[in-house]
Amino acid sequence: MLKWSLIFLVVAVIAGIFGFFNIVAAAAAIAKVLFFIFIVLFIITLFTGRRGRNSM
Incomplete structure (x- = not known):
């Protein structure tokens, strides 16, 4: 998604x-x-993203 915003910025x-x-x-x-x-x-991904795996 950041790639698309940069592309539209360059077009602008x-x-x-x-x-x-x-x-x-x-x-x-x-x-x-x-x-x-x-x-x-x-920001949502930072808070709900993958957590470290629990090792047994």
Whole structure:
């Protein structure tokens, strides 16, 4: 998911360089949403992720 947010960020930057302002706004918005979803899932995974195995 972080990969997709970085891809949309790059698309937004490239579109901004060439002056496609509608594409910039859309790609930047998608990148923000994906980034925040990634952060939330990462935090949830930290708290509920795999624990160390109990050895017998």
